Amino acid sequence: MVDYRIEKKSEAGNELHEMMEAAYGRLVEEREQGIAGYYNLPEDAPLIVDEVEADAAGRESWKSADTVVVIGIGGSSLGAKAVDQALRPLGGALRRLIFLENPDTLEIREKFAAIDPKKSLFIVISKSGGTIETTSIFKLAIAHFGLDVDGKDRERIIVITDDGSILSRYAQKHGLASYLIPANVGGRFSVLSAVGIVPLTLAGYDTRALLAGARRMVDGFFARREDHLLHKAAFFAANWQQYRMNVLFAYGSCLEDFTKWYVQLWGESLGKIDTDGHRVGLTPLGHIGSVDQHSFLQLIIEGPRDKTVTFLKIETVEGDLEIPRITLEFIEKTDYINGHTLHDLLNGECDATMESIRNEGVPTDAVVMDRLSPENIGELILYYELLTSLVGAMLHIDTYNQPGVELGKKILVKKFQNKGSDNV
Amino acid sequence: MVDYRIEKKSEAGNELHEMMEAAYGRLVEEREQGIAGYYNLPEDAPLIVDEVEADAAGRESWKSADTVVVIGIGGSSLGAKAVDQALRPLGGALRRLIFLENPDTLEIREKFAAIDPKKSLFIVISKSGGTIETTSIFKLAIAHFGLDVDGKDRERIIVITDDGSILSRYAQKHGLASYLIPANVGGRFSVLSAVGIVPLTLAGYDTRALLAGARRMVDGFFARREDHLLHKAAFFAANWQQYRMNVLFAYGSCLEDFTKWYVQLWGESLGKIDTDGHRVGLTPLGHIGSVDQHSFLQLIIEGPRDKTVTFLKIETVEGDLEIPRITLEFIEKTDYINGHTLHDLLNGECDATMESIRNEGVPTDAVVMDRLSPENIGELILYYELLTSLVGAMLHIDTYNQPGVELGKKILVKKFQNKGSDNV
Numbered sequence: 151m152v153d154y155r156i157e158k159k160s161e162a163g164n165e166l167h168e169m170m171e172a173a174y175g176r177l178v179e180e181r182e183q184g185i186a187g188y189y190n191l192p193e194d195a196p197l198i199v200d201e202v203e204a205d206a207a208g209r210e211s212w213k214s215a216d217t218v219v220v221i222g223i224g225g226s227s228l229g230a231k232a233v234d235q236a237l238r239p240l241g242g243a244l245r246r247l248i249f250l251e252n253p254d255t256l257e258i259r260e261k262f263a264a265i266d267p268k269k270s271l272f273i274v275i276s277k278s279g280g281t282i283e284t285t286s287i288f289k290l291a292i293a294h295f296g297l298d299v300d301g302k303d304r305e306r307i308i309v310i311t312d313d314g315s316i317l318s319r320y321a322q323k324h325g326l327a328s329y330l331i332p333a334n335v336g337g338r339f340s341v342l343s344a345v346g347i348v349p350l351t352l353a354g355y356d357t358r359a360l361l362a363g364a365r366r367m368v369d370g371f372f373a374r375r376e377d378h379l380l381h382k383a384a385f386f387a388a389n390w391q392q393y394r395m396n397v398l399f400a401y402g403s404c405l406e407d408f409t410k411w412y413v414q415l416w417g418e419s420l421g422k423i424d425t426d427g428h429r430v431g432l433t434p435l436g437h438i439g440s441v442d443q444h445s446f447l448q449l450i451i452e453g454p455r456d457k458t459v460t461f462l463k464i465e466t467v468e469g470d471l472e473i474p475r476i477t478l479e480f481i482e483k484t485d486y487i488n489g490h491t492l493h494d495l496l497n498g499e500c501d502a503t504m505e506s507i508r509n510e511g512v513p514t515d516a517v518v519m520d521r522l523s524p525e526n527i528g529e530l531i532l533y534y535e536l537l538t539s540l541v542g543a544m545l546h547i548d549t550y551n552q553p554g555v556e557l558g559k560k561i562l563v564k565k566f567q568n569k570g571s572d573n574v
Numbered sequence: 575m576v577d578y579r580i581e582k583k584s585e586a587g588n589e590l591h592e593m594m595e596a597a598y599g600r601l602v603e604e605r606e607q608g609i610a611g612y613y614n615l616p617e618d619a620p621l622i623v624d625e626v627e628a629d630a631a632g633r634e635s636w637k638s639a640d641t642v643v644v645i646g647i648g649g650s651s652l653g654a655k656a657v658d659q660a661l662r663p664l665g666g667a668l669r670r671l672i673f674l675e676n677p678d679t680l681e682i683r684e685k686f687a688a689i690d691p692k693k694s695l696f697i698v699i700s701k702s703g704g705t706i707e708t709t710s711i712f713k714l715a716i717a718h719f720g721l722d723v724d725g726k727d728r729e730r731i732i733v734i735t736d737d738g739s740i741l742s743r744y745a746q747k748h749g750l751a752s753y754l755i756p757a758n759v760g761g762r763f764s765v766l767s768a769v770g771i772v773p774l775t776l777a778g779y780d781t782r783a784l785l786a787g788a789r790r791m792v793d794g795f796f797a798r799r800e801d802h803l804l805h806k807a808a809f810f811a812a813n814w815q816q817y818r819m820n821v822l823f824a825y826g827s828c829l830e831d832f833t834k835w836y837v838q839l840w841g842e843s844l845g846k847i848d849t850d851g852h853r854v855g856l857t858p859l860g861h862i863g864s865v866d867q868h869s870f871l872q873l874i875i876e877g878p879r880d881k882t883v884t885f886l887k888i889e890t891v892e893g894d895l896e897i898p899r900i901t902l903e904f905i906e907k908t909d910y911i912n913g914h915t916l917h918d919l920l921n922g923e924c925d926a927t928m929e930s931i932r933n934e935g936v937p938t939d940a941v942v943m944d945r946l947s948p949e950n951i952g953e954l955i956l957y958y959e960l961l962t963s964l965v966g967a968m969l970h971i972d973t974y975n976q977p978g979v980e981l982g983k984k985i986l987v988k989k990f991q992n993k994g995s996d997n998v
Contacts, residue, residue, distance in 0.1 A: 224868025239680035252865045253919045255891050256663040257827040283864060285908040286897050286919055293898040319904040337868075394818065394880060395857060403681040414869035421873025431877025433819060435859060440707060441676045443979065444648025444761075445838035449845025451978030453855025456818060467679050473710050474717040480743040484709040486990045495677045495710055498989050499982075506982035554875030555867065557933065562926035566910045566918075 152529050154378045155516040156385075166388065170380040173543035178372065180539065186550055187334035188535055191342040192365035192528070198329065198344050199358055202351040205327060211305045215271045216245055218352045221291065222275030222345075223251045223283045224414065225337020226310075229531070230346040232411040236404050236527050237355055240468070244354025250291070253283045258290065267295035267303070273349055275310040277337050279317030282562070299324050310344045336550050338415045339535055342528070356524045363528030371536050379536055382515060386458070387544035390432050393458045393513065397450065400462040401439035401500040404522070408462075409436025412534055419538045421554070422547035430545050440499040447503065451510055458513045462530075463500050465520045467493050576953050578802045579940040580809075590812065594804040597967035602796065604963065610974055611758035612959055615766040616789035616952070622753065622768050623782055626775045629751060635729045639695045640669055642776045645715065646699030646769075647675045647707045648838065649761020650734075653955070654770040656835040660828050660951050661779055664892070668778025674715070677707045682714065691719035691727070697773055699734040701761050703741030706986070723748050734768045760974050762839045763959055766952070780948045787952030795960050803960055806939060810882070811968035814856050817882045817937065821874065824886040825863040825924040828946070832886075833860025836958055843962045845978070846971035854969050864923040871927065875934055882937045886954075887924050889944045891917050 181189040206212040220227055227249050234247045248261055272291060276284045297303040309321040309328040321328040329344035340346065342364055351357045370376045386396065396416070398409050413434045421431035437446050439461075450457055470491040477485055487495055508514055517533070519526040542549030605613040630636040644651055651673050658671045672685055696715060700708045721727045733745035733752040745752040753768035764770065766788055775781045794800045810820065820840070822833050837858045845855035861870050863885075874881055894915040901909055911919055932938055941957070943950040966973030 223865060228869070239684070252827050252862065253916050253923075254827040255894050255916045255920070258895065258916060259893060260663070280905055280908055282908055282911060282919065285902060285905055286911055286916065289898045289900045289902070289912075290895060290916065292900060316904040316907075320902050323903050394878065403676050403678040410869070417870045417873040417877075418868075421875075421877030423876050429876060429878050431873050433859075433873060433877070433881075435857075438676065441647060443982065444842075445652070445834070446841045447982065448976045448978040449841040449855050449857060451845075451981075452847050452853060453841075453845030453857070454818065454853050457857075469683060470679050471682065471714060474713045476713045476716060478709060478713070478744050479747050480740040481704055481709055483740075484704055484706055486987060487706060487710055488713075490990065490993075492677050492679045492682060492710065492714065494990075495706070496679075498986055499677075502986035502989060503982045505985050509981065552872045554872040557875075558867065558871065558923075558927045558930035561929050562922055563910060565922050565926060566914065569914075 151520045152526050152533070153516075153518040153520075154382075154533075155518065156378055156382055166384050169387065169544055170384050173383065173540045174380060176543040177536070177539050181372070184334050186336075186339065186539065187332040188339040188342070189368055191335065192361050192368050192532065195342050195344075195347050195361050196358055198347045199351050199361075201329070202348055206352065209305055212271060212352070215269055215306075215352075217248060217265060217270040218245050218349050219248045219250060219265060219270050219272045219291075220275060220349050221250045221272060221284055221287050223281060225340055226275035226277065226281070226284070226345055227251045228338075228407070228411045228414050229341025230349045232407040233341065233346060233350055233355065233360065233527055234353065235407040236522060237524060239404050240522055242354065245352060247349060247353050250287045251283070253286055258287065262291075262294055265295070267297065267306075271306050271308060271352060272297070273308045273310060273352075274317065275345055276317055277312050277315070277331055277340070279311045279315030279320075282559075299326075308348070310348055338418055339550070341411070341531060359524035360528035363523075363525030364532040365528075366525070367529045367532035368536070371532075376536075379533070379540060383537055383540035383544060385513065386432060386541050390430065390545070393456060394431075395433045395435055395457045397435045397437055397446070397457055397459045398462060399437045399439050399442070399459055399503075401496055402462075402464050402522075403438060403441075405462060406436070406438050408527075408530070409438070412436060415534055415538055418552050419542055419549045420545065420547070422542075422545070422549075425546045430547060432541065439503065440496060443499065443503055450507060450512060455512065458515075459507055461500055461504050461514065461516045463497060463516060463518045464522055465497075465518060467522065575944045576950050576957070577942040577944075578806075578957075579942065580802055580806055590808050593811065593968055594808050597807065597964045598804060600967040601960070601963055605796070608758050610760075610763065610963065611756040612763040612766065613792055615759065616785050616792050616956065619766050619768075619771050619785050620782055622771045623775050623785075625753070626772055630776065633729055636695060636776070639693055639730070641672060641689060641694040642669050642773050643672045643674060643689060643694050643696045643715075644699060644773050645674045645696060645708055645711050647705060649764055650699035650701065650705070650708070650769055651675045652762075652831070652835045652838050653765025654773045656831040657765065657770060657774055657779065657784065657951055658777065659831040660946060661948060663828050664946055666778065669776060671773060671777050674711045675707070677710055682711065686715075686718055689719070691721065691730075695730050695732060695776060696721070697732045697734060697776075698741065699769055700741055701736050701739070701755055701764070703735045703739030703744075706983075723750075732772065734772055762842055763974070765835070765955060783948035784952035787947075787949030788956040789952075790949070791953045791956035792960070795956075800960075803957070803964060807961055807964035807968060809937065810856060810965050814854065814969070817880060818855075819857045819859055819881045821859045821861055821870070821881055821883045822886060823861045823863050823866070823883055823927075825920055826886075826888050826946075827862060827865075829886060830860070830862050832951075832954070833862070836860060839958055839962050842976050843966055843973045844969065844971070846966075846969070846973075849970045854971060856965065863927065864920060867923065867927055874931060874936060879936065882939075883931055885924055885928050885938065885940045887921060887940060887942045888946055889921075889942060891946065
C-alpha cells in the first residue's frame, strides 16, 4: 500500500479544472491510440515472465548461472537497477545483477574482474540496437571473456531490443535468445517491458507482484480513483516558472537508484520546446535522507523559493535495529533516542524535515509506502510515469521524444571519423 | 596538472572588476583574520599526517587492521569518501574504508556484516560532538560488536571533533586517541583537516601529495596566478537569477562522490539570506558522463536556459582498454570506434556533449585533470572551496554558517521527547 499526501493543492478554479480534464483526456487518447505503450505493460508483461521462466527451464546454463550481466545504458539500465537496489535488501534474490553501463575504463576493469563468464548470463539491451556505449562494452566483453557467440556461449547471450532493429538482426543471425521492446515504449518508460522484466525475473524477483502493483495504479488512475495525480501535476505545470525544480527526497539508502530513474524520466520527458516554440522544463533532483539533510537542506530552507519537495518514505522495515540504551558520558543529550529504533530515527528525521520545510512555505508532498515490496515499487513506477505524462500534457510538449540529444551523437561520430584511418 | 577553461567570461566592465577585487579582498581578510580556517589546512595538515604515522607505529592494532570504519555524516564523511572513490582505482591503498553515515537499518545491517571488529579501526567524527545519527550508530556499533571502550578495544576507537566538544570530553575520559578540528573550519570545508586526513592516511593514501596539490592552488590563488576563479565566480554571482543551477558533469564513475561533496559545499554555503534580507542561492547538481547524457542532457539542451554546466574530465587513465576490432553483423555503423580506447570514447563523448551544449548557448566551462592523482584531487578540492568563498563574498552572504537546518533538529528532539517515557 502506498499513500499519497498532497499538502498544497492549487486553487481548483475553472481553468485549472479544465487543464486537469484535458490532460486526463490526452492520456486516455495516448493509451487508446497507442501513442505511448507503457500504459499496457502492467497487463501485458506477465507473459514475458512466463516466457523467461519457460526459456530458463530448458537451458542448463541459465539454471546454473549465479550472475546476470546487463550491458545497457540510460533507459536500458536505470529501471532494473532501481528495482534491484530497492528489493535486494528483502532477501530472496537468486542471482547477482551486474550493470555495465558507463564506458569508463576503471569501472569496467573492476566489474569484469568480478564476473565469472561460466556462471553468467549476458543481456545486451539497446532499443535502437546501435547505442555506442553498449556495443563497445559488448565487444570488450566478447574479447575479454573469449565469448564464443556461435558456439559454447550462444545460450548465455540474450538480446533485448526493438523488433527489426540492427541488434535484433544480429541476434537472429547468431540464434540468440531475444526479447522485444514494443516500438511505442520509449527507453525511460521501459522498465516494465522486457528491458526490466527479463533481468529482474532472471535475478529471481517476484516480477508478477511488481506488475500487479503497477496495474493497481494504472487501472485506478483510468478509473478516476487516483485523481491526486491530476492535482499534483496541475500544481507543477501551473507553477513551473516559479518552482523550477522538484527534489525527490527519498528516506532510505536503497532508494538512491530509484531517484536516478526518476531524474531520467522527468528530465528527459519534461525538458522540451513546447508547441508554441517556448522552452519549458522542470528540473528533477534526487536526494537521500537523512544524509542529504546535511548537504542540501540549507539551500531548500533559506535559498530561493524555486523548489518543490517530494518526500518518499517507508513506514516500516523488517529487522529494525533498536538503538541501545547506552549513555555516552557528556553526550547525554542524545539519549532521547535510546530504546527507539534506527528506522524510527530515520522516519522521525523525515517528518521533522518535512515540517520545517513546510513552515517555510515550500510546497511539499509525501509518498509513503507501508513497506518495501515488489507491489509497492511497481505502483510507484506507474505513479511517476503517469505523473510525467500528465505534466507533459499540461505543458503542451511531446513527452516521449528526445530531439536534443541527437546533435551530440553526430558530433561524436564525426570526431572519430575525422581522426583518420591511421588511428583506426 | 589541472587546466581550467572558461568559455564565457562576463564582460569585464568596471563594476564587475570592482566586484572581483572586493571578493578577493574579502578572502584575504578571511584568511588573515581567521574567519575561515580552511585556507591554512594545506600548509598545516602535513603535521597531522606525521602524527597519524607516529601514532600508528606504536600501536599493534592499528598496524594489523585491514579496515577503517568511519562513523560520521555530511561534512564528516563526504570529503574522505570522495577522495577514497577517486583514488582507489589507482591501487596501492592499504586498508578498506567503510562509511557508516545514514541511519538506515538495511544499509547498517549490511555494512556491519562486512566488518570484522578485530581487524578494524573505528573513527567517530562529529564537529559538535552530538550529531544524532553519528552517536546512534556509534552506540549500535558498541553493542553489535561488543566493543569494550575501556578495555581491549580502547586502542581501536578514534575520535575526531572540535576542541572541548562533548565528544572530545568523552574521548578524554576513556583515553581514546583523538584529533581535533580547528574551530574555524566548518564541516563542509573540513576534508583537509583531521576529518579527512586521518582516515585517508590510515587507508594508505598519499595525503602529503593531496595536501601539496591543495597548497599549489591556494598559494597560486593568493599570488594572483589563478584569477580564472574570480572570473568564474563573477559570472555565477552576476547571473545567478537567470542561471540558478550549476551542473557538475563529471566524466568518470569514480568522481560521483566528488560531485556529492561539491553539492554539499555549494548548496549549504550558497543557499542563504543575504545581508539585505533577500533569499539567494545557486543550486548544485552532480551528474556523471556519459551515463547521464542518457538522462539529463535533453533537459539542458532544450529546457529553460537556467543552468550552467561545468565539465570535469580526466585526460588519460592507466590501463586503458582498446575497443576490439570486432564487427557485429548489421551493426557495422558502430565500427568507427574500433581500435580506439574506451577512455577515448568517454572523452570523445565529453567533448561532443560540450560542443553541442555550447552550440545552444548554454554557458559552460571545463576542468581538465591530466590524470587521476592525489595532487590533482587536492588541487580540485581547494579550487571548489575558493570558488565557493568567492561566490559567497560576491553574493554578500555568510558562506560558513547553516542556520536553516537548526529548526528541523529541534522539531526532531521534540517529537521523540513527546512520545513519552513509555516508549523509552
